[in-house]
Amino acid sequence: MIAHAFFFYFFSLIAIISAIMVIVSRNTVHAVFFLILDFISIACLFIMIGAxxxxxxxxxxxxxxVAVLFLFVVMLMNVTEQKLSWFRGSKKSGHIPTGLVIGSVILLELVVIVGGWKYRDTFSETKFLSFDxxxxxxxxxxxxMYTEYIHLFQISGIILLLSMVGAIVLTYRKREGVKKQSYFKQVAREREDSVELVDVEFEKGIKIDD
Amino acid sequence: METLYLLYTEVYKILFLLIPILVSVAMIVWFDRRVWGFIQRRKGPNVVGPFGLFQTLADALKYIFKEIIVPASANKAVFIIAPIITMTLALSAWAVIPLSETIVISDINVGILYIFAISSLGVYGIIMGGWASNSKYPFLGAIRSAAQMVSYEVSIGIIIINVLLCVGSLNLKDIVMAQQNLWFIIPLFPMFVIFFISALAETNRPPFDLPEAEAELVAGYQTEYSGMMYAMFWLGEYANILLLCALGSILFLGGWLSPVDLYPFNIIPGIFWMLLKILLLFFVFAIVKAIVPRYRYDQLMRLGWKIFLPFSLLYVVLTASFLVYFDLLPKGNY
Structure with missing residues (x-):
């Protein structure tokens, strides 16, 4: 039991510290690394409760x-050094209002969810998995998932597929004059298609049409 | 007191697995170079010790005594953490690999998912190393490697689904025990071939060693590393190769089961067969390194996304339909 408690506090401490570091670290790439650390410690907590x-x-x-893509975007956009101008009291405080709005909305939602769960009995009577x-x-x-919720499962799959196709369509552009390697053409090429033997008449030569 | 005792036994078990793995990594590096040499009609390392067996130890000693150089413009913390992550992840995945029916550190229910998760984390060591070096070649190598590993993980995942359909459990022991009558390499042979090729790509082995293609990128993400930190990348890489060989033999070659269930074979302890299968797969890895030319990057991506992914998806459909039609689906406890 002691070991369990020890590991619980260990992982929670790492999770909380790294979550804080995500928003305070100046280097954006470091922030993503801390986010990854946070994900990992949360996963460890999930495993500890048996999930x-x-x-x-x-x-x-x-x-x-997901985090690999995050990292790619952050690395390739070259926004590595955040200046954190709002933090040092500069006049440009563009991001604070947006962040505050989003943060308060999330907080509100959490309060509604937890409150509903705690104070309305029928709310928590949604189906639980029978534990065996x-x-x-x-x-x-x-x-x-594959019996009762099969429709929801398949709908979410279709939504993901659609968003994937949509992303491909948005980024696809057809370029003219690009030389592409065609494996079938290469393999199907025979000697007859590419070499032709010609009897050359003396002092006349041949005309190569091209 | 009981906790302490538990801690002691666990640490003992872990050391009992880790030290042989590290030693065998050293041995297979020698084996790899030796096979490579013989195929090219050279002798390979044959000077240090009998048949050159201690060559890798000599190399390791050399790496230990070399200076560790951290570039002035590197991101120091990340630069140092990167090889540690690579090596730790490569070794920690071994916790769930059953070497025989009894020799396993932790026999968890989601063993195959654990291995999959750990190997998908492996990409971070490379990205961190490449980014923190703050230099063009390592960065390009890291980006290439990350894209390559992410793409081939998808096809490995779908191949694993094929096997899991036939087993009905995510536990590695159950996967082996399901192959008592028929190894999965026979019904799922195309999947085994694709798994093998994807494993080559996943571990950045030739012909897919584009992250460290020396003609283009010096040494890819390892360019700025020296001394022990370079050796850690290198050890991690080989531990990963061994891990994928072990995974291949568990998924397709029946793990610790003997090839025929007859008298002289089935009294040999399972760990012997397991190690033999791992070595056999590694031998093919080594041969491939020597005889196949390197892929171009667009060919690599095309192979992963346009050929392996559709084909293994099709095979999932085929396997599932076959199992349903002939009523062979593993029912488990239901």
Whole structure:
């Protein structure tokens, strides 16, 4: 039990510190690294409460894919050194109002969710997975996701597919005059297509049409 | 007191696995160079120790005594953390690999997901190293490597789904035990080939070693590293290769199971077969390194996204339909 508590406080401490570091670190790339650290420690916390499938998915999806894209964007946009002008009391305080609005909206939503959960009994009577020691929670999630919630699952898949196609369509541009390698053409090329033997008449030569 | 005892036994178990892995990494580096040499009709390293077996130890000693140079304009903290991350991740994935029915540090329910997650984290060591070096070649190498690893992870993931469809569990032991009658390499042979090629790309081995293509990028993300930090990247890389060989033998070659369930073979302890299979896969890795020319970057991306991904997706559909049609789906406890 002591070890459990120790690990819980260890991971929570790292999660909180790195979450703070995400917003205070001057270097944007460092901020993304701290975000990744935060994701990892949250995943560890998930694993500690027995939700190992969720924790692993968090690692694979957020850390393995989303955060890599984040990092790419930050690195390639070359916004590495944030000057944090608003922090030092400069007149340009462009980002503070936006941040405050978003932050207060999120806080409000959290309050509504937690309040609803706590103070209305019927609210928390939405379906819980029946917990059974014999099955792993991967089994349980799969059993519900592919039977009861199959429509929601498929709709979310279609939304993701659509957004993927949309992103490709938006960034696709057709360029003229680009020489592309065609494997089929290369492989299908025969001697007859490319070499022609010609009897050359003396002192006349041949005309190569091109 | 009980906690302390638990801690002691766990640390003991971990050391008991980690030290052999580090030693075997050193040995397979020697093996790799030796195979490479023989294919090119050279002798390879054969001076230090019998058959040159201690060559890697000599190299490691050399790396330890070399100076660690941190470039003046590098981002120092990240620069130093990067090789540590690469090596730690490469070793920590071994925690769930069952070397035999009993030899495993932690037998968790989501073992295959754990390995997948850890190997997808491996890209950070490279990106951090390349970015923190603050130099053009490492940065280009890191970007290339990140894109390459992310793309091939997708196809590895779908190949793993193929296997999981036939097993019905994410536990690595269950995956091996499901192959008692038939190794998955026989029904899923195309997937095994694609897994092998994706593993080459995932570990940045030739012919997909574009992140460190010496003709274009000096040494890619490792360019600015020296001494022990370079050696850590290098050890991590080989530990990763061994890990993917182990994963391949668990997923397709029946892990610790003996090839035939007959008398003289099935009394040999499982770890022998497991190590033999890992070595066999690594031998093919080494041969490929020697005989295949390097891919161009656009060819690499085309292979990953336009050929492997659709093909393995199609195979998922095929496998699932086959299992459903013949009512072979693993029911598990249900």
């Amino acid at each position: 190992e499938f969720l924790g692993m998915m968090m690692l694979i999806v957020y850390v393995g894919a 020691e014999n099955f792993t929670n991967t089994h349980l999630i799969g059993n519900v």
